[in-house]
Amino acid sequence: MNSVKAFAPATVANVSCGFDILGFAIDAMGDQVEVRDRNQPGLVVVSIEGDEGRLPYEVEKNTCAVAIQAMLDELGKEVGLEIYLKKGLPLGSGMGSSAASAVAALVAANRLLGEPFEKKQLLPFAMQAEKVACGAGHADNVAPSLLGGFVLIRDYHPLDVIKLHVPEGLFCTLLHPHFELKTADSRSVLRDTVSLKHSTIQSGNVAGLVAGLFQEDFDLIGRSLRDVIAEPYRATLIPGFYEVKEAVKSAGALGMGISGSGPTLFALSKGKETVQTIIDAAQQVYDSIGLGVDAYHSAINTQGAFVIEEN
Numbered sequence: 001m002n003s004v005k006a007f008a009p010a011t012v013a014n015v016s017c018g019f020d021i022l023g024f025a026i027d028a029m030g031d032q033v034e035v036r037d038r039n040q041p042g043l044v045v046v047s048i049e050g051d052e053g054r055l056p057y058e059v060e061k062n063t064c065a066v067a068i069q070a071m072l073d074e075l076g077k078e079v080g081l082e083i084y085l086k087k088g089l090p091l092g093s094g095m096g097s098s099a100a101s102a103v104a105a106l107v108a109a110n111r112l113l114g115e116p117f118e119k120k121q122l123l124p125f126a127m128q129a130e131k132v133a134c135g136a137g138h139a140d141n142v143a144p145s146l147l148g149g150f151v152l153i154r155d156y157h158p159l160d161v162i163k164l165h166v167p168e169g170l171f172c173t174l175l176h177p178h179f180e181l182k183t184a185d186s187r188s189v190l191r192d193t194v195s196l197k198h199s200t201i202q203s204g205n206v207a208g209l210v211a212g213l214f215q216e217d218f219d220l221i222g223r224s225l226r227d228v229i230a231e232p233y234r235a236t237l238i239p240g241f242y243e244v245k246e247a248v249k250s251a252g253a254l255g256m257g258i259s260g261s262g263p264t265l266f267a268l269s270k271g272k273e274t275v276q277t278i279i280d281a282a283q284q285v286y287d288s289i290g291l292g293v294d295a296y297h298s299a300i301n302t303q304g305a306f307v308i309e310e311n
């Protein structure tokens, strides 16, 4: 074997109440990375497609290369690898674009090297790539992209990642307005401290969401999509946020929040039936404020990243 191609899905991080600790993977789209053997040591990013020439090729800045280098450092191996990245996800969208690239690269490289690591063990390497991409090594995109499903990061020190139950029929609609928001910028508007009152509200909702997933209680899931820590500050960066929220909830969504650091919004629903109504309702709001939007809908992806092809 001298080349492996892998795919990693888009993700919704935070899921409203779980800032930096909750995320889930979606089926609709993702990134693809091929890693090939190279006949001299060192990593080279050979090609990047679908980014309109915007992503860096330097191995210290490219999230695929940073992640693979972190893995090689841990292995203490000096090998030569070429990286070919195909972006399926828009940059700065809040759908876990940098995470999907890093995760696909790791899954491909790990297979090419004979799987020295189990899937879960690749997480810290992907987190290093996130740190380079946005200044914070958060795991709520990389963990669900790698493992699939709904994931809780119970703790970062040491890393304790828990897969949650995904209720049958839980559906996600993503609304991607046509502008970019860098995660670093979207994090910079947040406050360093949280009041006791808000901490109580937030913990109640995280617990409610987890319980709702396990009990397959869709109303509880909807009620728990409440965020008093990040959303109030980030909503100011996202035109029409509260209007879209009201519209999609009236159209049958269980709830709505910011996907990761935005500007994409996610709405959860029970089954597919209400999806088109949700999209139409959101579209009306975006039309009224003159903002273009792409809408996607997807079941929750329970598989996570996988190898597509090896040669």
Ligand code: HSE
Residues within 6 Å of the ligand: 013, 014, 019, 020, 021, 094, 096, 138, 140, 141, 183, 186, 187, 259, 260, 261, 262
């Ligand atoms: N938890 C991260 C944040 C996700 O909200 O900044 C970034 O996609």
